[in-house]
Amino acid sequence: GQQVMQIPQYQHVQEGEDFTTYCNSSTTLSNIQWYKQRPGGHPVFLIQLVKSGEVKKQKRLTFQFGEAKKNSSLHITATQTTDVGTYFCAGRDTGRRALTFGSGTRLQVQP
Amino acid sequence: DTAVSQTPKYLVTQMGNDKSIKCEQNLGHDTMYWYKQDSKKFLKIMFSYNNKELIINETVPNRFSPKSPDKAHLNLHINSLELGDSAVYFCASSQTGGVNEKLFFGSGTQLSVL
Numbered sequence: 001g002q003q004v005m006q007i008p009q010y011q012h013v014q015e016g017e018d019f020t021t022y023c024n025s026s027t028t029l030s031n032i033q034w035y036k037q038r039p040g041g042h043p044v045f046l047i048q049l050v051k052s053g054e055v056k057k058q059k060r061l062t063f064q065f066g067e068a069k070k071n072s073s074l075h076i077t078a079t080q081t082t083d084v085g086t087y088f089c090a091g092r093d094t095g096r097r098a099l100t101f102g103s104g105t106r107l108q109v110q111p
Numbered sequence: 112d113t114a115v116s117q118t119p120k121y122l123v124t125q126m127g128n129d130k131s132i133k134c135e136q137n138l139g140h141d142t143m144y145w146y147k148q149d150s151k152k153f154l155k156i157m158f159s160y161n162n163k164e165l166i167i168n169e170t171v172p173n174r175f176s177p178k179s180p181d182k183a184h185l186n187l188h189i190n191s192l193e194l195g196d197s198a199v200y201f202c203a204s205s206q207t208g209g210v211n212e213k214l215f216f217g218s219g220t221q222l223s224v225l
Contacts, residue, residue: 101154
């Protein structure tokens with residue numbers, strides 16, 4: 001079945017440093033979504049990417065979808081303590097209705 | 112108003128018991144889901160209903176039975192609870208063909224089986 005892996009599993013940064021998480025799917029995706037889950041909270045939608053090679057920005061967050069539509073990345077510039085949480089990618093492959101979530105990357109930001 | 116609400120928030124029970132978790136969404140969405148999040152934070156789809164019809168049923172023990180009385184509600188009943196069922200269960204909803212078809216999650220039910 002479809003598998004979606006993320007690396008790293010965990011990253012601890014100093015406030016102001018950059019952070020990147022990478023997402024890789026075993027199958028070609030029709031689209032990919034990113035979610036953020038704060039500690040003790042529930043996943044909250046951040047963005048969706050659909051086109052091959054697409055890049056989208058939300059303030060300090062930059063999202064990329066790979067040319068082959070099998071990988072994606074999320075880059076945070078100059079992290080802040082409010083960025084703390086677990087970031088999940090979630091892919092939908094063709095013909096499958098449900099999103100398959102990646103394994104998540106937990107980000108800890110030291111003030 | 113909470114968009115996707117789950118009850119209870121916490122559920123502590125003994126092995127072998129039967130329990131239910133309820134979920135309601137007031138977003139007018141046509142699709143609802145149950146996801147299980149284990150202690151390592153993996154989020155795994157269990158079931159999905161579209162307009163009260165079961166469309167996704169992953170490899171889940173048949174002790175787990177979802178029920179959708181209408182498209183705004185999706186409940187999860189678990190029979191003969193086992194230690195390994197301890198996890199956070201999230202209900203979610205989305206609208207087919209909606210903007211991004213993004214998922215809206217409930218706040219989760221933390222199930223602890225003793």
